[in-house]
């Protein structure tokens with residue numbers, strides 16, 4: 001076809017473009033070719049694919065292939081246009097005429113404004129950061145880098161040993177119970193108003209009350225001492241939770257704290273089934289310890305905003321918070337399977 005066109009052009013001589021009514025101008029031939037190739041790629045191939053595959057959806061041509069086809073088309077058109085001086089001249093003629101204003105000054109102004117604007121818009125679209133749904137689902141509880149030593153770790157503060165309970169009883173007797181430093185200022189305020197009561201009475205729960213009553217009458221039972229110690233630990237855990245975790249995880253651990261809306265990956269609702277209760281305590285401890293930065297790659301593409309709590313909280317504080325977290329959620333941790 002090209003040689004035929006070339007011959008035809010050669011015999012007709014330069015300048016004889018409008019005379020041949022049989023043939024459209026090279027400029028429009030180029031425009032029509034580009035549009036046709038695009039239509040074939042974007043529309044015809046997907047349409048035909050539905051008939052071939054019988055799938056309920058069309059198979060679109062991948063972006064890299066579109067780029068590939070379009071580049072080839074442009075290279076072919078470039079060769080075609082620059083094949084001879086006549087071809088090139090014919091191609092450029094309408095452009096020159098347009099730029100000289102032969103088709104009117106207003107269309108020229110519109111095109112001269114539109115082209116840079118479109119180019120600018122295109123560059124902006126390429127550079128602007130986008131929020132796109134990930135191609136793969138995120139794994140909620142990734143564990144590929146979960147250290148083995150945490151697998152059977154249990155919370156020492158909700159299952160205190162006999163020694164812990166005995167120590168607690170003797171401290172209570174001596175009036176030397178210590179609470180975590182974060183709540184001490186509040187406890188002091190409370191004690192100023194209740195100078196005749198032991199400090200432990202600030203924790204106003206049935207178990208602690210029962211224990212204090214038994215303590216006053218002599219020997220408290222191991223049962224109530226244990227219950228009171230657990231309630232004291234829970235009290236501390238709740239205070240720490242309110243101070244550190246509540247902004248994101250919410251008052252009732254439902255993942256609805258005041259800051260939660262700010263994160264693309266929201267904290268999940270721990271009161272839902274299938275969240276906190278599906279992971280073993282050691283896993284929860286490890287997640288709280290290392291936060292988002294400690295997650296392996298399968299936890300991407302959305303990055304977790306969960307802070308790395310080992311930088312700010314001690315082991316004891318973290319275990320106590322976890323105790324409060326499960327308690328607030330009304331859940332119990334998963335029990336590690338024996339292998």
Ligand code: HEC
Nearest residue numbers: 140141244245248265266267268287288304305306307321
């Ligand atoms: C800056 C907001 C933020 C704060 C503060 C925060 N978290 Fe999170 N946390 C998140 C987000 C977001 C997720 C959910 C994404 C994920 O799975 O990592 C999460 C997930 C968790 C998980 C679930 C892990 C899993 O695998 O299901 C636990 C447990 C947790 N947080 C505990 C805590 C504790 C305890 C504190 C306080 C010491 C705390 N978080 C404070 C944002 C926060």
